[in-house]
Amino acid sequence: MSCTLQLRNLIWATSKHDVYLMQNYSVMHWSSLLRRGKEVLNVATPIVPTMKRPGLLSQSLSRVQISTMAVKENLLVAGGFQGELICRYLNQPGVAFCTKVTTDENAITNAVNIYHNHNGSLRIMTANNDAAVRVYDAESFACVNCFSFDWSVNNTSVSPDGKLFAVLGDSTECLIIDASSGKITGNLKGHLDYSFASVWHPDGRILATGNQDTTCRLWDIRNLSKSLAMLKGNMGAIRALRFTSDGRFLAMAEPADFVHVFDAESGYVKCQEIDIFGEIAGISFSPDAEALFVGVADRTYGSLLEFNRTHYNCYLDSVF
Template sequence: MLRDLLWATSKHDVYLMQNHSVMHWSALRKRGKEVLNVARPIIPTTKCLRSLPQPLSRVQISTMCVKNNLLVAGGFNGELICKYLNQQEVAFSTKLTTEENAITNSIDMFQSPSGSNWVVTGNNDAQVRVFDAANFVCFNRFCFPWSVNNTSVSPDGKLMAVLGDNADCLVSDSHTGKVVGTLKGHVDYSFASAWHPDGQILATGNQDTTCRLWDIRNMSQSFATLKGRMGAIRALKFTSDGRFMAMAEPADFVHIFDTQSGFEKAQEIDLFGEIAGISFSPDTEALFVGVADRAYGSVLEFNRKHYSRGYLEAMF
């Protein structure tokens, strides 16, 4: 189930799960600091008349996202926890659903066309929820016919990819939830998606061990299929400049593709252990890989190599 338990907010700042804590790892200081402890009861400080924060007991984190000074984490029992990085206390926490097996599978943060910061969650209860990050109010809820394993929002905030326990992937309007496109081609359940920064390419990762690439202007069929080595494609990330895309299998393999070569040039990183997440630094200079193995748990950093003509041959 490990997918997005590692986020880089700069070349020197990485947030990752370690045991029952979200840790901040400073690559400059070479040391970590606890940001959130979920083994203890969580009591939110937000007093908002329009939202209903709830204290939570021991939480097992299933996914998280860190952007714009905000950490949002989801739990295996449908929990949602929001904490500002510059504050000691948790700002908001709640249970999104009381249904059994209602895992919070995915969290994305994005800026709406109006400029508001929104949080979108995907859960096993087949629902996508959209929150206003300013007051943590859930103002939209979209229902789908199957468990939602992943959601991601286009760079302009208008479209949302919705993937789950179905071979088809959906593209919907992020404001209304209306399905505007159905992506057919995968043969199993999907777990990951990522948008190219130009908003024209959507990548989807599937249990069938492939990543498919779709031109959002023509969703009738994928224009490329990228193969993993052994397992499902559980995580996908583009660099902020769109030059590279990384995809991770559940364990041992991370693949990096050069988008300017039409995704034909690729590099494979062979490591050992379950992969807890992958994240490019915002300046594109580093790729971080989280390894969740009990004995060899670690964060691996791969630095981008540049040549005199400006770009690299060997990638990361």
């Protein structure tokens, strides 16, 4: 496994036994049951989209360096360092849609989201260094919205009901946006540096944000005047955040060496620290909340680690 720069969304678990991860110029599907991997997307060679529709701004791409990815409901979405967006249905051959979302020189796609909007339609959201957030329909791949901001957008996350989304980037402030209108409904102040990660609690009331100041802050969406709590990392920026589907645990990853797992039921006081070696390429809980996968992006020690949840105490336990 290899990745570059400080982007940490390259691992996605769709079940306890199925994980998607980036490896060089490929996205691989790893089966922990079969103990083997299978390539599902190769971006080293030219990519020609299979979906052809009038007005659809699809284009062929070649040798894409993947910067971020997401997998949900049979849809794989990957972003690239030159503003690329690649969409593939996992049950269909070929890439359905791909394009460059922007021609801006500093165009890196920092984050992609797959989510249901408040009407239930499946959507794709991209966050780019050109200070824009774009929303695509996951069926037609038409761009249905584009929101512009005053700074490069490093991360977005959508609330469980699809009505709000958080926008974080090269600013000390984090914004809460109405997903329909694009209007700012909240401004989160407290972080000291740029932000890189966010995640919503499954109940939609709590938002967690990760920052270069080595902290994660928790916000109550009903009262945004100040953060509920501040969770501290050891050394580096908080680059990835994930809640379990039951809301019990919050995983927090630094750029290298440390993943912290907080127990939400204890008020985020109890924590297990996972000390590994190497840059962290991403973290993902399985949908059943029984497993945590950690990607290690190191030329020598690159690997995918699996940790299983134990039920005789409140922590996760390594199977290795």
